[in-house]
Structures are given as structure tokens and as C-alpha cells.
Amino acid sequence: MHRIKNLDLLIDLYELTMAAVYFEKEMFDPATFSLFVRGNSPSRSYFVNAGLEDVLNYLKELKFDQEDLDYLERTGLFKKSFLSYLEKFQFSGDVYALPEGRLFFSHEPILEVTAPLIEAQIVETFIINAINFQSSIATKASRCVYAGWPRKLVDFSLRRTQGTDAGMKVARSSFIGGFKGTSNVLAGKVYDLPIVGTMAHSFITSFEKEIEAFRAFAEIFPQNTVLLVDTYDTISGAKNAAKIGKEMAEQERSLRGVRLDSGNMAQLSKKVRRILQQAGLNDTLIFASGGFDEYKIQKVISEGADIDSFGVGTKMGVSADIPYLDMAYKLVKYAGKPVLKMSPGKKTLASDKQIFRFVSSEGKLEKDIISLREEKQKGGEKLLKKRMEKGSPVKEFPSLSQIQKVFLDEFSRLDSKYKSLEKVEEEYPVYLSPELKKVQSRTMHRIRVKELGES
Amino acid sequence: MHRIKNLDLLIDLYELTMAAVYFEKEMFDPATFSLFVRGNSPSRSYFVNAGLEDVLNYLKELKFDQEDLDYLERTGLFKKSFLSYLEKFQFSGDVYALPEGRLFFSHEPILEVTAPLIEAQIVETFIINAINFQSSIATKASRCVYAGWPRKLVDFSLRRTQGTDAGMKVARSSFIGGFKGTSNVLAGKVYDLPIVGTMAHSFITSFEKEIEAFRAFAEIFPQNTVLLVDTYDTISGAKNAAKIGKEMAEQERSLRGVRLDSGNMAQLSKKVRRILQQAGLNDTLIFASGGFDEYKIQKVISEGADIDSFGVGTKMGVSADIPYLDMAYKLVKYAGKPVLKMSPGKKTLASDKQIFRFVSSEGKLEKDIISLREEKQKGGEKLLKKRMEKGSPVKEFPSLSQIQKVFLDEFSRLDSKYKSLEKVEEEYPVYLSPELKKVQSRTMHRIRVKELGES
Numbered sequence: 041m042h043r044i045k046n047l048d049l050l051i052d053l054y055e056l057t058m059a060a061v062y063f064e065k066e067m068f069d070p071a072t073f074s075l076f077v078r079g080n081s082p083s084r085s086y087f088v089n090a091g092l093e094d095v096l097n098y099l100k101e102l103k104f105d106q107e108d109l110d111y112l113e114r115t116g117l118f119k120k121s122f123l124s125y126l127e128k129f130q131f132s133g134d135v136y137a138l139p140e141g142r143l144f145f146s147h148e149p150i151l152e153v154t155a156p157l158i159e160a161q162i163v164e165t166f167i168i169n170a171i172n173f174q175s176s177i178a179t180k181a182s183r184c185v186y187a188g189w190p191r192k193l194v195d196f197s198l199r200r201t202q203g204t205d206a207g208m209k210v211a212r213s214s215f216i217g218g219f220k221g222t223s224n225v226l227a228g229k230v231y232d233l234p235i236v237g238t239m240a241h242s243f244i245t246s247f248e249k250e251i252e253a254f255r256a257f258a259e260i261f262p263q264n265t266v267l268l269v270d271t272y273d274t275i276s277g278a279k280n281a282a283k284i285g286k287e288m289a290e291q292e293r294s295l296r297g298v299r300l301d302s303g304n305m306a307q308l309s310k311k312v313r314r315i316l317q318q319a320g321l322n323d324t325l326i327f328a329s330g331g332f333d334e335y336k337i338q339k340v341i342s343e344g345a346d347i348d349s350f351g352v353g354t355k356m357g358v359s360a361d362i363p364y365l366d367m368a369y370k371l372v373k374y375a376g377k378p379v380l381k382m383s384p385g386k387k388t389l390a391s392d393k394q395i396f397r398f399v400s401s402e403g404k405l406e407k408d409i410i411s412l413r414e415e416k417q418k419g420g421e422k423l424l425k426k427r428m429e430k431g432s433p434v435k436e437f438p439s440l441s442q443i444q445k446v447f448l449d450e451f452s453r454l455d456s457k458y459k460s461l462e463k464v465e466e467e468y469p470v471y472l473s474p475e476l477k478k479v480q481s482r483t484m485h486r487i488r489v490k491e492l493g494e495s
Numbered sequence: 496m497h498r499i500k501n502l503d504l505l506i507d508l509y510e511l512t513m514a515a516v517y518f519e520k521e522m523f524d525p526a527t528f529s530l531f532v533r534g535n536s537p538s539r540s541y542f543v544n545a546g547l548e549d550v551l552n553y554l555k556e557l558k559f560d561q562e563d564l565d566y567l568e569r570t571g572l573f574k575k576s577f578l579s580y581l582e583k584f585q586f587s588g589d590v591y592a593l594p595e596g597r598l599f600f601s602h603e604p605i606l607e608v609t610a611p612l613i614e615a616q617i618v619e620t621f622i623i624n625a626i627n628f629q630s631s632i633a634t635k636a637s638r639c640v641y642a643g644w645p646r647k648l649v650d651f652s653l654r655r656t657q658g659t660d661a662g663m664k665v666a667r668s669s670f671i672g673g674f675k676g677t678s679n680v681l682a683g684k685v686y687d688l689p690i691v692g693t694m695a696h697s698f699i700t701s702f703e704k705e706i707e708a709f710r711a712f713a714e715i716f717p718q719n720t721v722l723l724v725d726t727y728d729t730i731s732g733a734k735n736a737a738k739i740g741k742e743m744a745e746q747e748r749s750l751r752g753v754r755l756d757s758g759n760m761a762q763l764s765k766k767v768r769r770i771l772q773q774a775g776l777n778d779t780l781i782f783a784s785g786g787f788d789e790y791k792i793q794k795v796i797s798e799g800a801d802i803d804s805f806g807v808g809t810k811m812g813v814s815a816d817i818p819y820l821d822m823a824y825k826l827v828k829y830a831g832k833p834v835l836k837m838s839p840g841k842k843t844l845a846s847d848k849q850i851f852r853f854v855s856s857e858g859k860l861e862k863d864i865i866s867l868r869e870e871k872q873k874g875g876e877k878l879l880k881k882r883m884e885k886g887s888p889v890k891e892f893p894s895l896s897q898i899q900k901v902f903l904d905e906f907s908r909l910d911s912k913y914k915s916l917e918k919v920e921e922e923y924p925v926y927l928s929p930e931l932k933k934v935q936s937r938t939m940h941r942i943r944v945k946e947l948g949e950s
Contacts, residue, residue, distance in 0.1 A: 049681035050659055052651075053692030056680065061698070061715045071701065111684040117719070157701060164695075168654040169662060196507075199623040200819045203660035204505055207624060225511065226504035229566040237508030240619075242826035243516070245834040246526065246612060250946055260516045264572070270838045272946045302838040354819050363813040364655045371697035379700040383725045383757040491705055491727045 049108050052165045056112070059158045060122045069375035070133075071160045072392045075151040075167060077144075078366040085464040086454060087365070088182050088447055089138045089150055090213045091174030096433050098166050099131045131159050135428035136413070138395070140438070141178075141216050141446035142423065143454060145470050148410060149393045150175075152424065157374065164369045172367035173206070174213045180359040181217030182451060183334040184352050186459055188341070192349040194236045195222035196329055197357020210357045216443050218451075219352070231440055236351075238264065238299075244271040251280040258284050258295070266297040266327060269312070274303055278312040282319035289320070297325035299351070305330075306343035313346045325349060333360065334461050378483045390483040393476065396420030405454050411473035504563050507620045511567070514613045515577045524830035525588075526615045527847045530606040530622060532599075533821040540919040541909060542820070543637050543902055544593045544605055545668045546629030551888050553621050554586045586614050590883035591868070593850070595893070596633075596671050596901035597878065598909060600925050603865060604848045605630075607879065612829065619824045627822035628661070629668045635814040636672030637906060638789040639807050641914055643796070647804045649691045650677040651784055652812025665812045671898050673906075674807070686895055691806075693719065693754075699726040706735040713739050713750070721752040721782060724767070729758055733767040737774035744775070752780035754806070760785075761798035768801045780804060788815065789916050833938045845938040848931065851875030860909050866928035 062068070077087060104112075104126045112118050112126070133155020144150050151171065153160045184193055195214045201207040211227030221234035228235035239257055247253035250271060258265045267284065269277030278298060285295035298316070300308055309326055316324050328340070329351035337350055354360070370388040371379055378390035389410065396409045396417040409417050413424075426434055438446075458468050472480070488494040517523070532542060559567075559581045567573050567581070588610020599605050606626065608615045639648055650669045656662040666682030676689035683690035694712060702708035705726060713720045722739065724732030733753060740750035753771070755763055764781055771779050783795070784806035792805055809815065825843040826834055833845035844865065851864045851872040864872050868879075881889055893901075913923050927935070943949040 044663065044681070044685055047659055047681065049684055050653070050662060051680050052653055052678040053680050053683075053690045054678065054694055054698075057692060057712075057716060057719075058694050058698045061711050062701070064715050065711055067701065071697075073697070108684075112680075115683070115690065117716070161695075161697060164697075165654050166659075169656065169659060172655050173657045198505070198507055199620050200627050200822070201624065202628045202657035202813065202818070203664050204502055204621075204624060205658035205660035207505060208499065209658050223507040223509065225506050225508050225567075226499070226502060228508075228570070229504055229563075230499055235508045235570065237512060239509055239513050240616075241836040241838070242526075242528070242616060242619075243509075243513045245826050245836055246517070246522065246829045248945075256516050256520055257512075260519050261512060261572070264512075271836045272942055273837070276947055358657065358813070358818040360818050363657070363815050363818040364809050367655070371700050374701045381696040381700055381726045382728070383696070487727055490703075492731055 055162045062158050063122050068156045071157040072154045072373040073160050073369050074149040074372045075369045076149050077146050078368050080146050085458045086143050087175050088178035088217050089142050090140050090178035090216050091171040092137050092140045093437050094170040095167050132431040136424040137427045138423050141443040143450050145468050148395050168367055168369050172365050174209050176359045176365050177210050177213035178217040180356050181214035181219055185218035187334040187337040192220045193352050195219050196351040196353035198224045200354040201357045215440055238266040239268050241271045254284045262293045265295055266299055268299045270301045274308050278315045282315050285321040286319050295324045297327050299327040301330045305340040306345040309346040378479050380483055391479050395423040397423050403453050407469040409471050409473050412475050510617045517613050518577045523611045526612040527609045527828040528615050528824050529604040529827045530824045531604050532601050533823050535601050540913045541598050542630050543633035543672050544597050545595050545633035545671050546626040547592050547595045548892050549625040550622050587886040591879040592882045593878050596898040598905050600923050603850050623822055623824050627820050629664050631814045631820050632665050632668035633672040635811050636669035636674055640673035642789040642792040643805055647675045648807050650674050651806040651808035653679045655809040656812045670895055693721040694723050696726045709739045717748045720750055721754055723754045725756045729763050733770045737770050740776040741774050750779045752782050754782040756785040760795040761800040764801040833934050835938055846934050850878040852878050858908050862924040864926050864928050867930050
């Protein structure tokens with residue numbers, strides 16, 4: 041299928057115009073940029089980190105081919121000397137980053153790039169694009185998993201994700217956030233994820249009668265028969281499914297499940313369970329889908345729904361209530377000097393940094409301290425790990441199962457007061473170290489004097 | 496840069512399990528599926544169609560290579576005979592569709608596929624994925640353009656779109672909806688769109704003083720100098736920009752613009768205009784960015800903001816208030832017989848259809864009638880055009896400029912009562928033809944009799 045051959049120009053134009061000025065002015069000193077979520081969200085008190093592997097692959101492979109350079113030349117914006125520089129471009133910097141699956145909080149630096157200014161600048165667009173989205177989905181998925189726990193959740197979002205790349209990234213990120221599989225076959229292939237799915241309403245309507253559709257499916261997929269029962273009427277559909285379940289039992293096979301996709305889930309699921317049990321189908325599972333997210337999962341469970349597993353689609357796949365994080369990538373150090381911007385509501389933390397995470401003797405998460413990179417904080421775990429050195433990844437990527445395990449373990453150690461779905465009740469304690477505060481106020485003072493004429 | 500080689504398995508698993516049953520049961524009769532937006536949205540009374548070109552390319556090129564087939568075999572779900580069928584798979588159907596850029600309304604069929612059942616089924620996931628998202632963005636963009644009219648809007652969303660494919664599709668779809676350009680360089684190259692952008696805050700902070708950064712930029716890009724003035728303080732930044740503007744004027748160059756990115760836009764834009772005018776910079780434009788969408792554009796204009804052009808980013812690029820449409824692709828006819836599903840709140844319109852659009856003698860849009868495909872409606876324009884026949888596109892794709900023109904023309908003929916940003920005041924009149932109603936009630940009657948035992 042037709043695709044755009046390479047994504048290397050997937051860059052905001054201003055990255056290249058700035059780079060052209062740095063090139064002319066010979067500004068090649070090392071710069072550090074810091075990636076973080078700005079401000080506080082009314083309904084997210086924690087985030088789940090995802091997207092790092094993409095970023096490291098991107099940094100390793102970014103280059104501009106002749107077709108890219110020809111296009112840039114045609115824009116008439118750039119000099120030949122700068123285009124020759126781009127022709128040889130290769131990212132040569134260092135990356136410190138929070139591993140995928142780890143929790144983070146607003147204002148914390150989750151990835152810092154140190155490289156010659158142009159290199160560190162040019163990669164901004166892709167880095168934000170990759171981590172902002174994937175973390176927002178891993179976070180959303182974790183909320184659904186928390187609401188449904190210990191029921192299994194699977195990703196049904198592919199048809200309504202925002203494009204094809206989103207479909208892939210949602211499958212991967214929702215797995216990091218605790219989902220058990222996806223309907224996306226390509227994600228199954230590429231990421232080695234369990235794939236799930238059986239039939240749509242069109243399957244039912246393409247047969248003369250619903251029960252004929254059920255019977256045909258059970259014949260071809262006896263190990264994996266999940267019958268969709270709401271095409272015409274959920275109760276009569278469940279009765280038809282029960283009939284098929286009994287037929288399967290006579291052949292020493294078993295009906296794996298039924299799926300509800302509309303109507304009042306609490307009431308219907310209880311009625312359907314009774315129909316299944318009356319037919320002796322005690323192991324047949326009830327799956328539910330149709331507009332689920334953490335809020336609807338919580339609601340139907342609180343109403344007593346008897347559901348074993350949820351297919352979670354669109355609202356998770358676009359993170360419908362918070363479809364983006366306010367993630368920014370800001371210059372914090374250039375040529376050895378800490379820098380920051382002071383625009384209202386958009387202040388940044390100067391200098392290269394580290395996060396230290398402290399846990400209680402029972403292993404519960406207690407607090408984080410953001411410090412200067414070189415500081416030590418006794419008893420805290422350093423969260424930012426060196427993941428790239430001089431342009432090369434320094435570690436094998438963990439498997440998705442390992443990342444999911446990292447997430448589930450840490451999430452179980454986060455107090456439930458930070459997991460409220462509706463509104464943030466209490467902010468997780470994140471402090472700045474005294475040393476970082478000093479650098480921050482010295483840098484702001486320097487700017488006030490030189491830019492704003494204060495003394 | 497590393498990419499997934501082919502997207503042909505970007506399919507929900509159930510498309511393939513259903514297809515395997517159809518294959519075994521030799522259900523190869525022609526089927527018609529219909530694509531439409533379900534239900535009514537509280538804040539969208541019209542939609543702008545986008546994504547058709549992608550769908551037609553997909554249908555033409557979809558095939559399964561050996562690697563795909565090997566993966567499917569490894570899942571253990573499918574028989575060899577079915578995999579052999581997939582190996583030879585090629586879409587051979589017909590497509591009737593609404594052209595890109597045209598307006599549509601809830602419940603209207605905007606694309607209908609007629610093909611042997613398996614072919615028409617398998618392409619569901621991609622078709623919804625492509626058109627649901629691109630139409631939601633074209634619609635969102637059109638709302639921003641309407642709010643800002645006649646000011647120019649450009650797409651700044653790339654860093655926070657939901658993945659890379661979304662970044663491309665947003666650039667394209669927002670152009671269809673009336674935007675004038677994008678910051679996305681790759682979209683500029685691939686879609687031949689104007690690209691825009693100059694500098695970020697990091698550019699300012701990487702220089703010792705703001706005015707040095709401004710001066711360096713003006714030196715390297717004298718034709719395209721737009722100075723970002725809010726890094727430390729917007730007013731002092733504007734004064735620095737005015738100084739640079741005067742220096743440029745002395746060299747017979749001119750400062751193209753300044754960009755505001757934070758703070759109270761109405762107040763600041765008026766103050767900045769005064770600073771520019773006092774420096775004799777009467778042609779220097781004021782650009783604004785920072786959290787704009789149709790609501791914020793409307794607000795700052797109503798407060799008297801003096802802004803010439805808006806950079807519109809994240810909230811447009813994810814369609815933040817409505818990040819998905821409830822778009823569905825439903826079987827409406829199989830083996831010559833109209834079919835439908837009856838799930839609560841999810842009813843479909845049976846049979847293959849046509850939309851007729853009626854305009855007044857002054858050219859204003861008056862009403863639409865949804866009819867059976869073969870009906871005639873005197874005086875109405877048939878909106879669904881044949882775009883694919885036996886698997887081949889039947890027409891050259893229009894250019895994006897042509898599509899934008901189609902949109903702008905039709906949009907100007909839609910009454911403003913259907914363009915309210917806040918809440919749908921009045922639904923645009925869409926009727927079903929008497930013939931379609933008859934088929935609908937006959938089909939429902941047939942289902943009630945055979946499935947639900949009614950008579």
C-alpha cells in the first residue's frame with residue numbers, strides 16, 4: 041500500500057530557519073533541551089511514560105536525502121552552504137530519559153537532549169510528537185485498567201484513531217498501560233501483541249437469520265467463538281447464542297463468549313448471564329464494547345454489571361477527554377550557561393536536571409525531587425537514565441511485556457488518592473532541590489537585569 | 496528514518512475472521528456498505544468531507560505479501576485455503592462517494608462500496624480511519640477559518656498531533672477547510688502546500704540578548720523576518736522588534752511581522768500595534784499563536800484584538816472539543832436484499848443510496864434528500880459520484896487548491912444559522928425520500944418477523 045517514503049522532513053519549518061541562522065553565526069556549542077508537561081491538568085495527577093523507543097530510533101536514523109535537499113532548495117529559503125551541512129547531518133548527542141512505563145508528574149523533565157545546538161533543536165518536533173501522544177494514551181489506558189480492575193481490557197480503537205500511525209501507537213501504548221491485546225492485526229505482527237476479535241454486525245446481517253450466522257462462525261472458529269448478540273435485540277440474541285453454546289457442548293466444544301455492544305449494560309449483562317447459566321454455560325464469558333472509557337467502565341461496574349472483559353475503543357484511542365498533553369521541549373542550557381523563557385504561564389526550569397524518586401519502607405511512592413543533573417540525593421532513585429551517547433543507543437530496548445510489568449509494579453505502589461478518575465484530589469509531592477532553585481533564581485535575575493533593565 | 500514497511504494488515508482482526516467464514520461458506524455475492532456519521536453532535540451542524548483520495552489509493556493498492564501471510568499463518572487462526580485466497584486478494588468493487596471539500600450532514604451516506612462481500616468487509620477499518628479523522632479535522636479547521644475570517648490561518652499543530660500520519664493529514668485537511676499553509680515541511684513537500692515559520696523561544700534564549708537574536712535572524716532571512724516577542728516580556732520584545740524594523744527600513748528592507756505567543760492577546764496586540772506604528776512600521780503584520788481554536792479566535796476578535804494572522808496548533812490538530820466523529824460503515828445490502836441493524840441508538844439506512852442537494856434560486860443551500868441510488872429527484876444535484884469502477888479509480892484526483900475552492904464556495908452558500916460555533920441552533924434539513932422510507936420499513940418488518948417472532 042502506498043506510503044510516504046521517508047519522514048525526515050516531518051519537522052516544523054522554524055527548526056530549519058533557526059538552524060540556518062545558527063549555522064551562519066557558527067553557534068555550534070552544546071545545548072541541552074528538556075521535555076516536560078506544562079501546568080497541571082484537572083483530571084490527570086500522574087502520567088505514564090511511552091514513546092522513548094521511537095525517539096531513540098528517530099535520533100539514530102535521521103538524515104536528509106537528495107530529494108529532501110532538492111525540496112528545501114526549491115523553497116528558496118536556504119543557502120547552499122547550509123544545505124551541504126544538512127546533507128551530512130547526523131545526530132551526535134546524548135540523551136537522558138525516563139524509561140517507558142515509568143510514572144511521571146507535571147513539570148518533571150522526562151527526557152533531556154544534549155547536543156550541538158542545531159542538532160538538539162532540529163529534533164524538537166518529532167520528540168514532542170512521539171512522547172506527548174504515546175504518554176497521553178498510556179495514561180488514558182492505565183485509567184481504564186484501574187477502573188475495570190481485575191477485568192481484562194483490549195484495544196478496539198483502530199477505526200477511529202487519528203490516522204494510521206496513531207492506530208499503531210495506541211495498540212502499543214495501551215499495552216504499556218495494562219491492556220491485554222488489540223484488534224489491530226498489524227500491531228500484533230509488529231509489536232508481538234495478542235490480537236483479538238471475532239465478528240461485526242455486518243456478519244449477522246449478511247446471513248438470512250442471526251442463528252445461522254452464529255452457527256457458521258462456531259463451525260469455522262470453534263476455539264474462539266465470541267458471538268455478538270445485539271444486532272436485532274440483545275435478549276433474543278443471547279438466547280440464540282445459548283442455543284449455539286449447547287450445540288457446541290454436545291460436540292465437546294465450548295462457547296467462549298458473547299459480546300454486548302449497545303443498550304443498558306448493567307441490566308443486559310445480568311439478564312444475559314442468567315440466560316447463559318440456564319443453558320449450563322457457566323464458563324462462557326461476557327464481553328462488552330460500545331463507547332467505553334474509564335468513566336463508563338466505572339459506571340457500569342458500580343451499577344452491578346456482570347461483565348468479564350471490555351473492548352475499549354475510540355474514547356481511549358484518542359484520549360477523548362484530554363486529547364493532548366501540554367508537553368514542551370525547551371532550551372535550558374546553552375554553551376554552559378543555564379537559560380529559560382519567562383512568558384506568562386510558561387516558565388521553564390533552567391539547566392540540565394535529574395529526578396530523584398523516594399519510596400517508603402513499604403515500597404509506596406512518597407515524593408520526587410527535581411535537582412540539577414550532577415546532584416546527589418541520598419535515598420532517592422535516579423529516574424533519568426543515559427539512553428544515548430554520541431548518537432548511539434547505549435542499551436537494548438526492553439520488550440513490551442517488560443515495560444508493562446514496570447508500569448503495573450510502580451502503579452500498584454502509587455497511593456489510590458492519586459488515581460481519582462474524576463478530579464485531581466491531591467497533587468503528588470514534587471519538590472525542587474535547593475540547588476536547582478538557586479540556579480533558577482540566579483538565571484531569572486540575570487535576564488531581568490540584561491533584558492528588562494531591572495537591577 | 497525507520498518506518499513500518501507496509502500497512503496492509505492495518506485491519507481489525509474481526510474483518511479477517513468474518514472473511515474466513517464467508518470464504519468457507521462461499522458467500523461471494525455483492526454487498527453494499529455505507530459510510531455515515533451516526534447521531535447528532537451538540538456542536539457540529541455540518542461536516543467537511545476529506546480523506547477520499549487516501550481511500551481510493553488504499554483500495555487500489557491493498558494486497559497481502561508473503562510476510563503478512565506468514566504472520567497470519569502463525570496466529571493459527573486461518574486455514575491454508577483462506578490464506579491462498581488472501582494471497583490473490585485484489586479489490587474489484589465500485590465506489591460512489593461525496594467529493595472532498597463538499598459539506599455533509601449527520602446520517603448522510605458519504606461513501607458506498609459495492610463489492611463481493613469479503614472485499615467490501617475487509618476494507619472497513621481503513622475507510623473509517625481515513626475519512627472519520629480527516630473530515631473531523633477539515634470541519635474543525637473550517638470553524639476556525641469562519642471565526643477568524645478574513646484573517647489568514649496557518650497550521651502549527653505538528654508537534655502535538657496524534658502521531659506522524661495525523662501530522663500529515665492535519666496539514667492536508669486543514670488546507671481543505673480553508674487554512675493557507677502549514678509549519679509541516681514534509682506536508683509542504685508531499686502536498687505542495689505553502690510552508691510557514693521562523694523562530695521559537697529557544698532561538699531567543701540561545702543568544703545573549705533578545706535583540707541580538709532578532710538582528711541575526713533579520714540578517715539571514717531579510718525577506719521573511721517574523722520576530723517572536725514574548726520570550727521575556729511582550730512589550731519590551733516589541734520595542735526590540737521595532738528597533739530591528741527601523742534598522743531594516745534603513746537598508747530598504749522591511750520587517751514582515753512580529754508574533755505574540757502568550758498573555759492577553761487583545762490588550763497586547765493593541766499595544767504592540769502602537770509600538771510598531773510609532774516606529775513607522777505600518778506594514779508589519781501581527782501574528783498570534785498559543786492555544787488558538789475557533790473559540791479563542793472568536794473571543795480575542797470580539798475583545799478587539801488587532802491581529803492579522805493566526806497560527807492555529809494543537810486544539811485544531813486533534814479537534815480537541817470533538818476528537819472523533821461517530822462514523823460507521825454498515826452493511827446495507829447483500830445479495831440484492833436490503834439489510835440493516837437495529838441496535839438501540841445505532842439504526843442504519845438500508846439499501847444503496849444517493850443524496851440530492853437542493854439550492855435556492857440565489858444559490859443558497861436549502862435541503863438534502865437521501866434516496867435510493869436509482870431514484871431521480873427533480874432539481875437536486877446528485878452528490879455521490881462514481882469514483883471507482885471494478886477496482887480502478889475513474890477520475891483524476893483534483894488538486895488541493897481545487898478542493899479548497901469547492902469547500903469555500905459551498906461554505907459561502909450555507910446559511911450562517913448552521914455555522915454557530917457554540918451550539919447547534921438549527922439542524923440543516925435532511926429528508927428521506929418516500930421510496931427509501933418504504934424500503935426501510937419493509938426491511939424492519941422482515942427482521943421483526945423472522946428474528947423476533949413478531950407478525
